[in-house]
Amino acid sequence: MRTVFSEDHRCQDGRSELIEGQFVPCNEMPRRAEIVIDRVRATKLGEILPAQDFGLDPILRVHDKGLVTFLQNAWEEWAATGRTFDALPHVWPVPGLGRRLSDSIDGKLGYYAIDAGTPIMSGTWRAVQASANVALTAQKLVATGERATFALCRPPGHHAGSDFYGGYCFLNNAGIAAQAFLDQGAKRVAILDVDYHHGNGTQQMFYGRADVLTVSLHADPKQEFPYFLGYADEIGAGAGEGYHVNLPLPWGTDWASYSEALEVGLKRIRQYGPDALVISLGLDTFEHDPISRFKLKHEDYSRLGDRIAWMELPTLFIMEGGYAVDALGVNTVNVLAGFEQRG
Numbered sequence: 574m575r576t577v578f579s580e581d582h583r584c585q586d587g588r589s590e591l592i593e594g595q596f597v598p599c600n601e602m603p604r605r606a607e608i609v610i611d612r613v614r615a616t617k618l619g620e621i622l623p624a625q626d627f628g629l630d631p632i633l634r635v636h637d638k639g640l641v642t643f644l645q646n647a648w649e650e651w652a653a654t655g656r657t658f659d660a661l662p663h664v665w666p667v668p669g670l671g672r673r674l675s676d677s678i679d680g681k682l683g684y685y686a687i688d689a690g691t692p693i694m695s696g697t698w699r700a701v702q703a704s705a706n707v708a709l710t711a712q713k714l715v716a717t718g719e720r721a722t723f724a725l726c727r728p729p730g731h732h733a734g735s736d737f738y739g740g741y742c743f744l745n746n747a748g749i750a751a752q753a754f755l756d757q758g759a760k761r762v763a764i765l766d767v768d769y770h771h772g773n774g775t776q777q778m779f780y781g782r783a784d785v786l787t788v789s790l791h792a793d794p795k796q797e798f799p800y801f802l803g804y805a806d807e808i809g810a811g812a813g814e815g816y817h818v819n820l821p822l823p824w825g826t827d828w829a830s831y832s833e834a835l836e837v838g839l840k841r842i843r844q845y846g847p848d849a850l851v852i853s854l855g856l857d858t859f860e861h862d863p864i865s866r867f868k869l870k871h872e873d874y875s876r877l878g879d880r881i882a883w884m885e886l887p888t889l890f891i892m893e894g895g896y897a898v899d900a901l902g903v904n905t906v907n908v909l910a911g912f913e914q915r916g
């Protein structure tokens with residue numbers, strides 16, 4: 574399997590995030606991608622390709638122009654106030670406060686961000702655009718006949734919606750890639766999100782549509798980020814009704830119960846009959862992940878890859894979360910190698 578990768582991911586290198594009442598070093602760090610690409614090389618998974626530049630058009634197919642312009646300019650506006658530390662929001666437009674777009678950078682940050690865990694710095698836009706280009710380059714390979722490719726995206730994407738960012742995500746790489754498949758002639762695309770957290774941005778983006786099926790297995794939002802979306806009764810709206818499947822699972826979930834939910838999701842994807850399958854590949858379901866509470870083990874990721882391969886669909890793997898950094902390379906490549914073994 575070929576991997577697409579861009580060194581520009583390093584330009585996103587936040588100093589701290591707000592979690593559990595404290596500013597701590599960012600869990601979403603450059604070393605995550607480095608350890609995965611090292612493992613890809615060490616295991617000889619396949620050729621590593623650079624990203625091509627697709628410009629803004631495929632991004633703007635699923636993202637609001639206002640969000641994209643904000644992300645392009647946010648650091649400059651922040652730095653113009655004389656600040657040198659990373660840009661984070663500190664006030665949010667809950668319904669009682671209204672939702673007007675202020676001229677102030679602080680107002681804009683609160684308007685577009687969902688949390689204070691997703692810092693913006695001078696290199697953010699460069700890394701974010703490179704991450705989208707990694708996804709689109711890998712998507713093109715699958716669309717033109719490769720069985721599967723791995724988009725080693727960083728920063729991740731599945732928490733970013735059409736007009737908001739957060740959860741370490743700025744642009745929704747999986748959503749951008751799914752739309753690209755459709756724009757190139759696919760009739761239906763399925764997105765299977767196996768990150769520990771609900772793919773709220775992906776769901777929001779396609780909630781009223783039937784040409785993208787989203788299936789997300791994740792920690793129950795009653796207990797876990799993003800708290801406000803990811804419940805089982807969210808099934809889509811209008812034309813999208815019945816095309817969104819949420820499979821929330823409790824803290825402590827191990828492979829035995831995880832795999833049961835996975836089969837439910839895979840069965841729905843098979844019924845749907847998509848032309849392509851996009852995997853939002855988060856590895857924060859790992860038993861030693863520092864911010865998560867599932868119990869999957871190294872070998873379970875090989876099983877996960879094998880089960881995905883059973884679908885016999887053109888498959889695009891897109892890197893999402895995973896914060897047990899030392900284990901991230903092994904776990905990621907276990908999924909990809911598990912997929913490859915079923916030839």
Ligand SMILES: [Zn+2]
Pocket residue numbers: 768769770855857894895
């Ligand atoms: Zn996650």
